[in-house]
Amino acid sequence: MSIDQARGFPNAEKRFRFDVPFRYWQDPSLIGNDGKETGEGMDDLADFDETDLKIVEQLRRNGRATHQQIAKALDIAPTTVSARMRRMEESGTLRVVAVSDFAVHGYHVLIYIGIEVSGRAPGDVAEELAQFEEVFAAYLVTGRYEVSVLLALPNVDDLSQFVTRKFSKVAGIRSITQSIGLDIIKFGLDSVEDAE
Amino acid sequence: MSWPDLDDLDHRIIAILSKDARISNRSIAADLGVNEGTIRLRLKRLQQDGLIAFTALISPKLDRSTKTAFVSIQADMTRFKQIARELRQIPTIHSIMTTLGPFNIMTTCFYREIEDLHEVTVRQIMAVEGVQHVETSIAVKTVKFTNGVVGVSAVAKG
Structure with a gap:
């Protein structure tokens, strides 16, 4: 039973492929040379089976798990894991990456800004920001x-310059x-189950 | 948010793994001209300090139906951080930040159907004791999103 089913959503098994919705990457490879989207989404879905999904779930928890570790967890052959992963990565449906904390990049101030727009298309304001x-x-x-914006700054002193020179x-x-x-309490890395 | 003490080597390791986290320690070591053991130790420290994590991203081609909403919460000021921690268990809530502003907890939710969002806000978030007011705002278009930079330390701190 998926989490969605457990929560009482009707027809959860029909609508949801993953128990928890995903953060995708914005993938330039989805756009072909002609500027149009490549591939047929539904065909890709049809190519994906339960084993693929289980491998992806393992990688979401630990992106550097070895083929052997994943194979053992799922009770399948390591060669199956490596073949499936290669196929998913080559078809552009899967990427396993390191994500790094805001602090790694020197950002220590996060501010959410809600913006009321008038006299201009909100889309233009968002694009400019x-x-x-x-x-x-x-x-x-x-x-x-x-428009809603997330701002990341090295420190509070940078706020004044940002507002006067750019935002305003x-x-x-x-x-x-x-x-x-103030504090980031959760930031979707799907590690909630071992957070306590 | 603390100030991590990272050197050039740390940054170069992170840059390599940000593109592909499946690269072996040996291959990173060869690329950067250091010992494999050095890479292993650095990675262990970076993970322990909650500065990096390894995860899988899937293409939107696989599941086009995920949508984003912001659920802003006014919670009992005397225990809002604890309330924010309680919200962590709700799987559809992707991120939670305590804030100083009109709301003291701001969350991002991923959902598929509008009734799922209703379920999360009304049945799950508002059911938490101390949650006083909830406002939902749906992201109709994502104009910019920076991949790869996240609040890892929130996970490590638990």
Whole structure:
């Protein structure tokens, strides 16, 4: 039984391939030379079986688990693991990567900013903000704001320069509401089960 | 958030593994001209300090239905950090940060159908004692997202 089923979602097994939704990477390889999306999504899904999904789940928990470790956990042959992984990686459906903490990159201040836009298309405001390296993520959102942005800065002293030199130059911002990050309590690495 | 003491070698190891975490210690060592044992020790320390983690990302081709929503929470100020920790168990909540602002807990949820989001907010988040008010905002378009840089230490600290 999947987590979704356990939570009482109807038809969970039909809709959900993974127990927990995934963070994807934004993959330039999905865009072909002609600028159009490559591949047929449904065909790729059809090529994926339960064994593939189980291997991916193991790799989500530990991306550097050996073929032998994965094989043992799933009670399958190590050669099956390596063949499946190679196929998934070569077809561009799987990437196993190291993710690093904000602190590794010298970012120690995280601020969420909700932006009310007026007199300009919210998409244009978001696109312009996205050009700044300090803007880690930018979304068009529903609700009281039009644009939501995650800002990462080396330290608080950098905030003044960012606001005066960059942020305040962007047209169409009617108001901002900031939330200063105190502690990151969870950041989807699927390790919740052993967090306690 | 602490200030990690990382040298050039640490950064170069991280850069290599950020592209492909399956590369062997031996191959990294050969690339950087150091001993395999050095790579092993560095990786062990980086993981123990909660600075890096290894995980799998799948292509959106596989599952186009995942959507993002922000659920902002006003929780009892006297114990909001504890409340934020309780929310960790909810699988659809991808990230949680305690904040100083109009809300004291901000979360990112991944969901597939709108009723799943309702389930998470109404039945799961609002059911936690001390949660006073919840506001949901749906990301209709992701304009920018920086891959690979995350709050690893949140996981390591537990």
